[in-house]
Amino acid sequence: xxxxxxxxxxxxxxxxxxxxxxxxxxxxxxxxxxxxxxxxxxxxxxxxxxxxxxxxxxxxxxxxxxxxxxxxxxxxxxxxxxxxxxxxxxxxxxxxxxxxxxxxxxxxxxxxxxxxxxxxxxxxxxxxxxxxxxxxxxxxxxxxxxxxxxxxxxxxxxxxxxxxxxxxxxxxxxxxxxxxxxxxxxxxxxxxxxxxxxxxxxxxxxxxxxxxxxxxxxxxxxxxxxxxxxxxxxxxxxxxxxxxxxxxxxxxxxxxxxxxxxxxxxxxxxxxxxxxxxxxxxxxxxxxxxxxxxxxxxxxxxxxxxxxxxxxxxxxxxxxxxxxxxxxxxxxxxxxxxxxxxxxxxxxxxxxxxxxxxxxxxxxxxxxxxxxxxxxxxxxxxxxxxxxxxxxxxxxxxxxxxxxxxxxxxxxxxxxxxxxxxxxxxxxxxxxxxxxxxxxxx
Numbered sequence: 393x394x395x396x397x398x399x400x401x402x403x404x405x406x407x408x409x410x411x412x413x414x415x416x417x418x419x420x421x422x423x424x425x426x427x428x429x430x431x432x433x434x435x436x437x438x439x440x441x442x443x444x445x446x447x448x449x450x451x452x453x454x455x456x457x458x459x460x461x462x463x464x465x466x467x468x469x470x471x472x473x474x475x476x477x478x479x480x481x482x483x484x485x486x487x488x489x490x491x492x493x494x495x496x497x498x499x500x501x502x503x504x505x506x507x508x509x510x511x512x513x514x515x516x517x518x519x520x521x522x523x524x525x526x527x528x529x530x531x532x533x534x535x536x537x538x539x540x541x542x543x544x545x546x547x548x549x550x551x552x553x554x555x556x557x558x559x560x561x562x563x564x565x566x567x568x569x570x571x572x573x574x575x576x577x578x579x580x581x582x583x584x585x586x587x588x589x590x591x592x593x594x595x596x597x598x599x600x601x602x603x604x605x606x607x608x609x610x611x612x613x614x615x616x617x618x619x620x621x622x623x624x625x626x627x628x629x630x631x632x633x634x635x636x637x638x639x640x641x642x643x644x645x646x647x648x649x650x651x652x653x654x655x656x657x658x659x660x661x662x663x664x665x666x667x668x669x670x671x672x673x674x675x676x677x678x679x680x681x682x683x684x685x686x687x688x689x690x691x692x693x694x695x696x697x698x699x700x701x702x703x704x705x706x707x708x709x710x711x712x713x714x715x716x717x718x719x720x721x722x723x724x725x726x727x728x729x730x731x732x733x734x735x736x737x738x739x740x741x742x743x744x745x746x747x748x749x750x751x752x753x754x755x756x757x758x759x760x761x762x763x764x765x766x767x768x769x770x771x772x773x774x775x776x777x778x779x780x781x782x783x784x785x786x787x788x789x790x791x792x793x794x795x796x797x798x799x800x801x802x803x804x805x806x807x808x809x810x811x812x813x814x815x816x817x818x819x820x821x822x823x824x825x826x827x828x829x830x831x832x833x834x
Contacts, residue, residue: 395520402555402631402647404542405671410551411521413538415491417531418545490527493519524548547633549596553643557631557668558825561711562678563704564653565697567731569618570800571678572650573607574815575822576634584819587760588827592637593646599632615811621652626665641830657702659710670714674825675724677708678731679775679783686778690739705783712790723791725828727821728783730771733797734804734816742774746797747816764794764824767817771795796821 397410527533534545547555562568578584579593595603610616634646649668655661662669681687682697683704708728715724730736736743772795775784787793798821802814 397521397551399546399550399554400671401537401539401542401544401546402550402557402668402671403544404537404539405667406537406539406542408538410535410546411519412493413535413546414489414493415522415524415527415533415535416545417488417490417527418534419530419532421531488531490531490533491522521551524551547596547645547647549633549635549645553635553645555645555647556673556829557647557649557671558674558676558822559669559672559711560648560650560676560678561656561669561707562653562731563657563680563683563700563702563707565620566653566678566680566704567800568653568678569607569621569650570611571676571729571731571798571818572632572648573611573618574800574813575798575818576603576632576648577608577612578815578819579634579822582819585823585826587755587757588823589639589757590636590823590826591639592635592643594635596633596635599634602630603632611811611813615813617811621650623652623655623661624665626667629665631668636826638827638830642833644826644830644833646826656711657700657707662710669711672715672724674829675711675715675726676729676821676825677711677726677787678729679704679780681730681732681736681778684778684780687735687739691735705780705786708783709786712786725825725832726787726790726793727824728787728793728795729821730775730795730797732799734799734802736774736797740774742777745770746774747799749816760823764820767796767820768794771797794821794824796824 395411398407399410400406401408524533524535534548535550537544537546560568560572580595585593607618610618629649629651631647631649634648635643636646637643649666651666655665680697682691682695683700688696712726730746733743733746737747772784774797775781775795784795787795796817798818799816800813800818801811802816803812
């Protein structure tokens with residue numbers, strides 16, 4: 393029986409065997425109290441150590457004579473034992489290995505008289521996968537990638553499901569972080585994915601804490617603007633992990649990243665710090681309508697973004713060329729999304745239909761697919777009408793691509809920067825990518 397569990401490392405892209413990945417503690421052990429230790433002795437105050445002044449007169453003389461008349465045997469005081477040094481809690485170390493794999497030893501030959509029988513064939517399978525819950529929970533055991541050049545801690549859910557990266561790409565200030573916040577919040581807390589057949593979409597514990605602290609609270613609780621995503625190196629990137637499962641499909645571990653636009657627009661930085669793009673199982677490309685000439689002519693100059701270093705059509709082409717993952721021998725699901733679609737609804741008569749909520753209020757999967765096809769065809773025609781024929785042609789040269797329009801906030805922020813989020817159609821691109829990915833993996 394073969395117990396081999398193979399996975400694709402989401403950090404280096406190598407096919408690894410989880411049975412051979414070392415298990416290490418990511419948390420320091422609790423301090424151990426010594427039962428034989430005792431507290432430090434308390435030193436007497438200085439006034440108690442001072443010799444009292446000798447009384448004068450007869451009383452002092454009588455006291456002196458009584459002390460000298462009865463000699464006492466003086467004993468040297470025993471040296472005071474120093475208490476042991478207090479034990480400090482050990483610092484967390486990623487080299488604290490709890491379990492490591494060793495190749496099975498070949499069986500010894502059996503001796504029969506003067507002859508040796510040939511050894512039986514070596515065991516070629518794998519030992520059963522060691523569960524992480526067999527170790528103390530306070531040590532927070534994690535598997536580490538067996539690739540020595542990677543050696544990254546793997547998500548705990550990788551034991552039960554394969555990881556798939558869904559990348560969100562776009563220029564600077566295209567609305568990537570706002571879209572990530574609102575779309576994944578709707579996926580976790582709403583019922584928008586039910587029509588697509590999804591019955592599970594939830595974060596792991598680390599992602600839940602990171603998402604609600606750095607994204608959800610700022611937008612939905614404090615109603616403040618999100619700061620621009622800083623540029624991060626590969627070592628400082630923290631992916632967001634979600635468990636997803638569609639009816640009739642395989643359970644998936646969906647991973648995404650919040651990457652600065654400056655990193656994506658520079659091919660050198662993109663190769664060094666965004667290598668996950670090449671291993672993406674799905675792509676959501678956000679198109680900023682403020683880069684359209686027809687839109688820029690109707691928007692005040694002070695509301696326009698600063699000049700970008702690359703055209704978004706060229707960034708889309710470069711990103712599509714880097715995709716090399718083919719689930720089920722099919723190309724990666726790609727969606728081209730118009731962000732800030734509420735701006736088009738204000739400037740153009742046909743833009744109001746982009747965010748029509750009636751298209752999304754469906755309950756069956758067949759009706760949902762029909763609504764997505766109609767919406768994609770309309771967004772595609774509007775892009776061509778706005779002079780983006782080359783962008784549409786670039787996307788369709790890659791393969792099957794769907795077009796969408798979203799509004800992550802729902803309106804322009806107030807004069808004091810206050811945000812009252814009212815996201816519209818943000819689940820459409822994510823649902824289409826996940827549905828097509830699940831269909832390809834069946």
